[in-house]
Amino acid sequence: MKTHVKAxxxxxxxxxxxxxxxxxxxxxxxxxxxxxDELTSGSTWHAAGLLPYFNMSFATTxxxxxxxxxxxxxEEETGLNAGFFVVGNLRMAQTQExxxxxxxxxxxxxTVDVPYEWMSPAQIKERWPLVRTEDLKGAIYHPTDGYINPAxxxxxxxxxxxxxGVVIERKWQVDGYEWAGDHWDVTVTKMVERGGNLVPSEEKEVIQAEHVVTATGNHAQRTARLLGLKIPAIPVEHQxxxxxxxxxxxxxxxTNEQHPVLRDADAKWYVREERGGWILGPYxxxxxxxxxxxxxEAFRADLFPLDLDRIEEEYMSMIHRIPSSETVGLKDDYNGPICYTPDGNPLLGPAPxxxxMWLAEGFSFGITAAGGAGKYLADLMVEGEAxxxxxxxxxxxxxxxMTTEYAARKNEEAYEHVYILHHPDEERPACRPLRTAPAYDRQKALGAQFGCVNGWERPNYYGPLDADENFDHDARSFRRGGWWPYAVEEAKxxxxxxxxIDATAFTxxxxxxxxxxxxxxxFTCNxxxxxxxxxxxxxxxxAGTTRTEYTIVRLAEDEYYLVSAGAWTAYDADYLRKAAEDKAPEFGYIEIQDVTSQWGVYAIAGPKSRDVLNELICDAEPETALSNKRFPWLTMRNIELKMCPVRAIRVAYTGELGWELHHPIEMGRYLWDQLMQADEKHGVKPVGARAQNWLRQEKSYRAFGTELGRDATPVEADLPRFIDLSKDFHGKDEMQEIGVRSKCVTLLIDGPEDCDPWGREALYDGDVRVGRLTSGGYSVAFGKSIGMGYVRPDLxxxxxxxxxxxxxxxxxxxITEDSPYDPKNETIRKDG
Incomplete structure (x- = not known):
């Protein structure tokens, strides 16, 4: 066995x-x-081998x-037939939704050039007469995929x-990882057969590896323990x-080619042909x-007992959809572990x-994703970015x-939701509420409907209270949902x-x-x-692309307060700390503290926001404390609002006059109550994240995870005013070398009366696709849909x-000018 490897x-x-x-x-x-053990001896051997294109994520697609x-x-490269049957994939719909x-x-x-066709029930029946279609609305058909033999x-x-040149060694188990400063010492043990079980022998080796990738499937919890990490990849039974x-x-x-893979999403199953019979896979x-x-240790290529009672409903619906299957007996059954994560997406990238150390864990659709996961992870490792x-x-x-209990329950939920409608406004209920800011109960009493961001409960909108029996808070839609008019009023x-706005989830x-x-x-470009x-x-x-967006507040000559997106706390912390460790020998001692859970944040915004704060501020000259002279735009001041000390930042993600009020989190309920007491006099309205998202698009404020990400530079995001080219900064040369491949723009859209874009849509110039939206919503200022996205630079x-x-x-x-609402920033700089 080799004992020194690159990877x-x-x-x-x-x-x-x-x-x-x-x-x-x-x-x-x-x-x-x-x-x-042996290659394919984990979940691979009992996978059904389907290759579903369907995914709402741009990256996963x-x-x-x-x-x-x-x-x-x-096959052309290796001479081995991979067992790929390109039979197509028919995804049927029973409802208009x-x-x-x-x-x-x-x-x-x-936007990814995936081919598809629309089919009516009559077209389905004509082409595949074994399928019952009278209760279908239609289907989407992918002609280029099908199924493959996983082994x-x-x-x-x-x-x-x-x-x-890759060396593949079987029957070796990793028992320890130790970082030696420039490589990993990986302790491995030879596994041997004994009484039908696979057990460790006395033979051991230590492999020195510059890089390690773990792709341990159902064994992810053992991997987590060896690495001292939390990895929320836990298997769920799939039969x-x-x-x-x-x-x-x-x-x-x-007289026909193989039947396409059938998916009746409303019935929660897939069916494919297998040796003249059918494979039914329910979720x-x-x-x-x-x-x-x-x-x-005794669980190798093993299975669990079948639970037919659990899948009776799905089995009967298969008989309904394929009536000829009613008299066909069962030949085989499989009930094996398939690893999941809380959101159903794999964990692919550098370990925290x-x-x-690189993780490739939690692949619930491992056969579908394996090829692309290998390609894009290799890009990350070899090139630095994909x-x-x-x-x-x-x-x-x-x-x-995140805990084991949380991961297990959320993974069960992710499994159950494979075929449940994937609404863009969906909020899954398992394990909630978990992380709550102090005013959570106050907001709930006001009708707040919460979303979950990095475990935090954050108001999405404030709907009518439960006493209104005509309003369904759980109603979701691919069009304007029941929440839409409430978000409109909040934006207004x-x-x-x-x-x-409660923005406590900020990192x-x-x-x-x-x-x-x-x-x-x-570290930063401005x-x-x-x-x-x-x-x-x-x-x-x-590679010169955007890794993180920060609002930096300078507290002292050598002390800074960094605010970034709430969904990415661990993501930002890891990158920041690793970069600081690398540069400390050059720059000197750098201390980094994650204070996310120490500070609550309320954002107050609107023409009357100064009036509300003037009611609460304790200052020798309260009438001027918040004026432009004493508190200009883009500054920070330590102020007192009644009994609450506040680190106030004059900035507003909504583009209106406003402040972010960073406060000791334990005073969050008190401060909320003080601010809301101004409702009777000034009309303070609690506002959720959906209205805020619309408002920031009216100002063309880019958001990390949508307009800003690792596939575009700040130049391509059209943010030259935040780039100081007179200094050296990490990624500068690479950013300039990229140039401008596409450019971020804001668009006003004359769309359908009952729908706004969600930020996933293709953009066309005539018949030519020229870009895609990354955000979407409704503009109260312009009375129509709005979106942001990337297009060809010439357009x-x-x-x-x-x-x-x-x-x-x-x-x-x-395409509008940047910041179509108040392009000169007059309202945000309003004096008083």
Whole structure:
């Protein structure tokens, strides 16, 4: 066995072999893969092998698309047939709402060039007469995918990896990881067969690896324990059954190609052809999580007992949809563990807090994702960044607050939601509320309907109280939901009066010490503010794209308060700390503190916001304390609002006169009550995140995770005013070398009367697709839909007419000037 390698991949399923293959293809010649048993002996062996394109995520759609195309090339390269049956995928809809979901998905698919076709019930019946269609609304059909043999594709990738120099060792288990400063010492033990079990022997080795990738599937909790991490990848039972041959299918196949994969999402199942019969795979309720702490030594390529009672409803619905299956007997059954994560997306990227340790865990659709996961993770490792923004898959999207119980319950929920309508405004209920700000109960009593951001409960909007029996707070829609008119009123309140937003979920860090100023000057692309001032700035990746957006408040010469997106606390903390550790020898001591849970935040905004604060402020000259002279725009002051000390920042994400009120979190309820007491006099209205999102688009404020990400530079985001090219900063040369491939713009849209864009739609110039939206919503200032997105640079000019795809139609859109609402920032600078 080799004991010194460039990269060690741990895990020999489809994901691990793909990573090893793609690392070698990317030019790393010294790669080794370890598998504790046999290749494919984990979840890969009992996977059904489906390759569903369907995904609402831009990044994940890219990953699935790459996999499907890549698998078709393996036989030519390796001589092994990967068992890919390109039979197509028919995803049926029983309701118009399901068709709305497909239309929104299709808008995302279109931006990645995924082919699809729409089919009516009559067209389905004519082409595939075994399917009952009278209760269908229609379907979306993908002609280029189908299903694949998981073992065959894994072996083909393994052969391709070996051909490129990868060493694959079986029956070796990792028992320890230790970072030695510039490499990992990985202790491994030879596994041997004994009494039908696989057990450790006395033979051990230590492998020195510059990089390690864990792709350990169902064993992710053991991996987490060895690395001292929390990894919310826990398996859930997934069962499917195989029927005896269906005479009607056998007869039909005499004159037809293989039947396409069928998905009846409203019935929560997939069905595909298998040796003249059918495979039914349901995603039923109450499937339990397994192996919360470890996989038993005796569990190898094993299965759980089938629970037919649990899938009876789905089985009967298959008989309804394919009537000929009613008299067909059962041939085989499978009930095996499939790893999930709380949001259903894999954990793919650098491990938190560790150097050169990469995670590839939690693949609930591992066969579909394996090819693309290997390609884009290899890009991250070899090139420093991938061509797509991988943040939505990053392992650090879950913080240290996450527990085993949380992961298990949320993973069960993610399994159950595979075929539940994926509304853009959906909020899943499991494990909530968990992280709550002090005013949570106050807000709930006012009708707040909450969303979940990094575990925090955050008001999305304030609807009517429960006494209104005609309003369903749980109603979701792909169009304007029941919440929409309430968000409109909230947005109007900020534009016309005063609104109060709970922004406690914001990520907050303190960076201080002798090296803090030099470090942050190198780490971010804008000038650093003077003491008492603030600046908006960006930290770049090594490839020159946008890694994080920060509002930086300078508290002292060598002390800074950094505010960033609430969804990315661990993600931002890890990057910040690792960068500071790297630069400390050059710049001096740098101390970083995550103070997110120490500070609550209320944002008060609107023409009357100063009037409200004047009622509360304790100052020798209260009438001038908040004036432009004493408290200018883009400054910070320590003030007192009655009995609450406040770090007040004069900035407003809504683009109105306003302040962020950062306060000791334990005083959050008191301060909320004081602010809301001004309601009777000034009309203070509590406002949720949805209205805020609309308002920031009227100001063309970019948001991290939508307009800002690792697939575009700040220049491409059209933010030159926040880039100081007179200084050196991390990623500067790479950013300039990229140039401008596309450019961020704001558009006003004449869309349908009952729908606004969600930020996933394709943009057209005539018949040519020229870009995509990244955000969308409604503008109360202009009385129409609004969106932000990226287009070809030559089209990024105000007045340019485009089209946007919504509900499978093209609607008129026009690029506006940046900040179409109050472009001169007169309202935000209003004096008083």
């Amino acid at each position: 060690l991949v741990v895990g020999g399923g489809a994901v691990g072999t793909s990573i090893a293959y793609h690392l070698a293809r990317a030019g790393w010649s010294d790669v080794m893969l370890l598998e504790r 890219h990953i699935h698309d790459y996999s499907i195309k890549f698998y078709k090339t393996l 399901r068709m709305d979901e497909y239309m929104l998905y299709a808008a995302t698919a279109e 065959d594709v894994t072996m083909a990738m393994a052969k391709g990896a070996r051909q490129r 499917y059954i195989v029927t005896e041959p269906d005479p009607a299918l056998v007869e039909w196949r005499k 039923e309720r109450n499937a339990p999580a397994r192996f919360l702490y470890d996989v038993p 807090g560790l150097r050169n 061509e797509i923004d991988m943040a939505s898959l990053d392992p650090k999207r879950y913080g240290s607050w 309140a900020i534009r016309e009066g005063v609104g109060l 907050k860090h303190v960076v201080k010490g002798p090296g803090a100023t030099a470090f942050l000057d190198w 000038k650093l503010p003077k003491v008492g001032r603030i600046n908006l700035t960006y930290a770049l990746t090594s 990024a000019v105000p007045g340019q007419k485009l089209k946007v795809r919504m509900l499978d139609q093209l609607w008129d859109a026009e």
